[in-house]
Amino acid sequence: MEKPEVDEPSQSASFEESEIEYVSYGGEHHLPLIMRLVDEELSEPYSIFTYRYFVYLWPQLSFLAFHRGRCVGTVVCKMGEHRNTFRGYIAMLVVIKPYRGRGIATELVSRSIRVMMESGCEEVTLEAEVTNKGALALYGRLGFVRAKRLFCYYLNGVDAFRLKLLFPRPELDISQMMMAHRDGRQEHSHDHLPQDQCCEDHHHH
Numbered sequence: 001m002e003k004p005e006v007d008e009p010s011q012s013a014s015f016e017e018s019e020i021e022y023v024s025y026g027g028e029h030h031l032p033l034i035m036r037l038v039d040e041e042l043s044e045p046y047s048i049f050t051y052r053y054f055v056y057l058w059p060q061l062s063f064l065a066f067h068r069g070r071c072v073g074t075v076v077c078k079m080g081e082h083r084n085t086f087r088g089y090i091a092m093l094v095v096i097k098p099y100r101g102r103g104i105a106t107e108l109v110s111r112s113i114r115v116m117m118e119s120g121c122e123e124v125t126l127e128a129e130v131t132n133k134g135a136l137a138l139y140g141r142l143g144f145v146r147a148k149r150l151f152c153y154y155l156n157g158v159d160a161f162r163l164k165l166l167f168p169r170p171e172l173d174i175s176q177m178m179m180a181h182r183d184g185r186q187e188h189s190h191d192h193l194p195q196d197q198c199c200e201d202h203h204h205h
């Protein structure tokens with residue numbers, strides 16, 4: 001697949017993958033590092049309240065990648081009850097250009113997803129611009145599928161795909177299923193709801 005010029009060797013940093021250190025959000029000193037990366041690399045503008053909302057409430061779901069003391073990548077997420085499902089949501093993912101194509105984003109996202117799974121999430125969702133080949137390929141490799149297309153989702157007018165990763169749930173036994181049935185719960189019911197009820201996640205600025 002065609003890679004953008006940012007992955008040209010001339011612009012790549014030289015490093016061993018073992019030199020990249022991954023840490024979960026550790027406090028206020030990490031906030032400007034996250035903000036700088038996201039502001040530089042994502043099209044969507046976020047206010048400081050949006051960043052704080054995520055990292056204060058779910059510090060264990062945000063990770064930073066460092067190389068020799070320099071922050072080179074970050075992922076910011078949340079999780080919670082959503083229409084009868086407990087689900088994780090990946091809000092922001094960025095790796096700076098010289099460090100791309102070496103698996104750093106995959107490692108960041110995998111760490112967040114692992115914590116989400118351990119916390120009882122049944123699925124993980126996110127939105128990506130339909131034109132963002134790199135992100136779509138990355139999440140596709142991790143098992144995400146395209147759940148729907150959101151028209152004109154971003155402030156720049158671009159459509160988004162909502163991507164979804166469903167976890168296998170072998171632990172769900174028959175008694176739980178019967179209880180769920182009695183509660184009138186319906187698996188995947190959120191897939192068929194009006195769009196405005198599904199799009200709350202991104203618009204906090």
Ligand SMILES: CC(C)(COP(=O)(O)OP(=O)(O)OC[C@H]1O[C@@H](n2cnc3c(N)ncnc32)[C@H](O)[C@@H]1OP(=O)(O)O)[C@@H](O)C(=O)NCCC(=O)NCCS
Pocket residue numbers: 001002003004041042092093094095096099100101102103104105106107127128129132133134135137138139141
């Ligand atoms: C998307 C992004 C986070 C990927 O970071 P990364 O560290 O380079 O990703 P990885 O090295 O973990 O990539 C893993 C796989 O994703 C796919 N991929 C990543 N970038 C790609 C690109 N530009 N073109 C095609 N496939 C790409 C490849 O399948 C890759 O595996 P491979 O290297 O074995 O081919 C990075 O390009 C970025 O920060 N982009 C700008 C911000 C952004 O778009 N964020 C996502 C918003 S939804």
